[in-house]
Amino acid sequence: MSSRSYQGRHYAGRHRPQRRVRPPRALSAGFVLPSTAAAALVVTATGATVAESAQAPSFDLTGQQSQVARSQEAAGEESATDIATRRQDAQMASSAIQGRAEERARAARAAKRKAAAEAKARAEAERQAKKWVRPIDTWNISSGFGWRWGKNHDGLDLAAPTGTPLYSMSKGTVLSAGYKPSFGYKVEIQYWDGSISWYGHMSRIDVVAGQSLVSGQQVGAVGNTGHSFGSHLHLEFQQTTSHDSPLDPVPWLSAKGLY
Ligand SMILES: [Zn+2]
Structure with a gap:
């Protein structure tokens, strides 16, 4: 080989071409x-x-x-x-x-x-x-509880004209309603707390025995019947229903805020 012809191994044409990497067919x-x-x-x-x-x-x-x-x-x-x-x-x-x-x-x-x-x-x-009220609007005591005319007066006498309305003093029941020789027309009421009031000398009775009452309900009217001298309410309180056992009205009324 001639030196002219020698060009070493760096003959361009001899360069091995880089191998082309082909993508797999599936990804092409x-x-x-x-x-x-x-x-x-x-x-x-x-x-x-x-x-x-x-x-x-x-x-x-x-x-x-x-x-x-x-x-x-x-x-x-x-x-x-x-x-x-x-x-x-x-x-x-x-x-x-x-x-x-x-x-x-x-x-x-x-x-x-x-x-x-x-x-x-x-x-x-x-x-x-159950509220406590007075039996009569006009409060005019004409005679008190105690000794009078040689015997005990068992209640309060409240002077008022005949026909003046009388009211139940609270919720209660009528024990009796009718005429008595001494009391005249009389109503007995037992209240819800057990206490008992008698109204005497009435001119008229508006209730019957056994009737239920509410506070302030009218039960009759003031009069001058029975052993009475002048129109008034005889108001009496009893300790029991079974016998005559009067109470002094003043402490009773005071306890209820009515006196
Ligand atoms: Zn009396």
Whole structure:
């Protein structure tokens, strides 16, 4: 070999061309699947195994493959929508249950308030019924309890014109109502606390034995019947129903705030 001709090993043409690395066919652009594979993916698209398809290698998608992918994506969105819908339904059902519970609670509170108001009204009515009042509006004592005319006067005499209304002094029951020679027209009342009053010399009786009375209810009128000299109420208090056991009216009336 001549020196002219020698050019060492660095002859350009001798350079071994770099080996071109080709991508696998499967990954190259524009790759078209064999018809069987395409058919398999279409089948997948129409329904069955999304997971299997998801594991399929990533291709540059042809139109058909894009359709498959879109279908899968759509299926995913549909599932998400379903889940959201179910979640919303569950929330609505939960809200409805909570709403009904709150409605029941409100109704219970309203019933409780109503019951309390009714109880209060009953208590007030009872208090009013049991209130102590005077038997006669005009309080004019003409004779007191004690010794008079050689014997004890067992009550208070309250002077008033004939026909003046007489009232029950509180809630009670009529023990007797009728005419007695000495008392004339007389009404006996036992009150809710057990105490007993007699009204004598009445001109009229408006109640009957056994009748229930409330405070202030009219039982008759002032008169001058029986052993009486002038129109007045003879007011007497008894300790028991069984025998004549008069009480001094003044302490009794004072205790009730009426004297
Ligand atoms: Zn008297």
